[in-house]
Amino acid sequence: AQSVTQPDIHITVSEGASLELRCNYSYGATPYLFWYVQSPGQGLQLLLKYFSGDTLVQGIKGFEAEFKRSQSSFNLRKPSVHWSDAAEYFCAVGARGSGNTPLVFGKGTRLSVIA
Amino acid sequence: DTGVSQDPRHKITKRGQNVTFRCDPISEHNRLYWYRQTLGQGPEFLTYFQNEAQLEKSRLLSDRFSAERPKGSFSTLEIQRTEQGDSAMYLCASTLFGASSYNEQFFGPGTRLTVL
Numbered sequence: 001a002q003s004v005t006q007p008d009i010h011i012t013v014s015e016g017a018s019l020e021l022r023c024n025y026s027y028g029a030t031p032y033l034f035w036y037v038q039s040p041g042q043g044l045q046l047l048l049k050y051f052s053g054d055t056l057v058q059g060i061k062g063f064e065a066e067f068k069r070s071q072s073s074f075n076l077r078k079p080s081v082h083w084s085d086a087a088e089y090f091c092a093v094g095a096r097g098s099g100n101t102p103l104v105f106g107k108g109t110r111l112s113v114i115a
Numbered sequence: 116d117t118g119v120s121q122d123p124r125h126k127i128t129k130r131g132q133n134v135t136f137r138c139d140p141i142s143e144h145n146r147l148y149w150y151r152q153t154l155g156q157g158p159e160f161l162t163y164f165q166n167e168a169q170l171e172k173s174r175l176l177s178d179r180f181s182a183e184r185p186k187g188s189f190s191t192l193e194i195q196r197t198e199q200g201d202s203a204m205y206l207c208a209s210t211l212f213g214a215s216s217y218n219e220q221f222f223g224p225g226t227r228l229t230v231l
Contacts, residue, residue, distance in 0.1 A: 004157075006157075032217045036222075041224070042224055043119070043206060043222035043223050043224045043225055044158070044206070044222040045222075046219050049217075051216075051217065090157050090158070092157075094217050100146055100212050100213065100217055100218060102148055102150075102160035102163055102171070103148075103150075103158075103160070103220060105157030105158050106157050107155065107156050108155075108156070108157050
């Protein structure tokens with residue numbers, strides 16, 4: 001069974017600073033990989049996804065993520081954080097093979113942005 | 116607004132009462148998922164449907180929980196004899212199933228359940 005680890009429970013960055021949120025997964029092969037964002041009281045919004053091909057994927061809101069097979073990682077990055085990026089971020093994996101199996105999520109990283 | 120709606124958004128109930136939540140997916144989506152999210156945790160899978168067929172239930176889904184999707188459109192999740200441990204956010208998601216791909220799951224805003 002797959003699992004996802006997000007080592008950082010809470011990160012605080014200054015507005016305008018760069019950001020990297022870590023995600024490690026455990027799966028027998030390369031899973032489908034996702035990053036979601038959740039603002040308070042809201043559902044989850046997809047930021048980006050990796051299925052295959054180019055290991056650097058671009059998403060919405062200026063986010064990108066890099067898949068590294070050797071490290072079983074899919075870290076999320078943003079070069080310059082805005083105050084509106086403060087939210088909870090979840091990394092998730094989906095199993096390959098039979099399409100659209102339920103997602104397995106990490107516990108999330110809460111991002112705070114200070115002036 | 117993703118197009119997935121959930122009702123109610125908030126529910127406060129007393130221990131031992133039954134509650135029912137509703138999810139309306141995006142209209143053309145044939146797969147519907149229920150997840151549960153407790154404080155400080157990521158969403159955890161509960162169950163999912165392909166049209167009206169319930170394909171899988173998580174071990175998290177005790178026999179006090181039941182879900183259905185009678186006409187392959189909206190879905191309901193019922194919890195009988197609620198316990199304080201059931202307090203959580205219940206999230207619904209939908210997608211258009213593709214056997215050879217993995218399409219985005221669109222999430223609703225969730226129903227926050229508080230059991231007193």
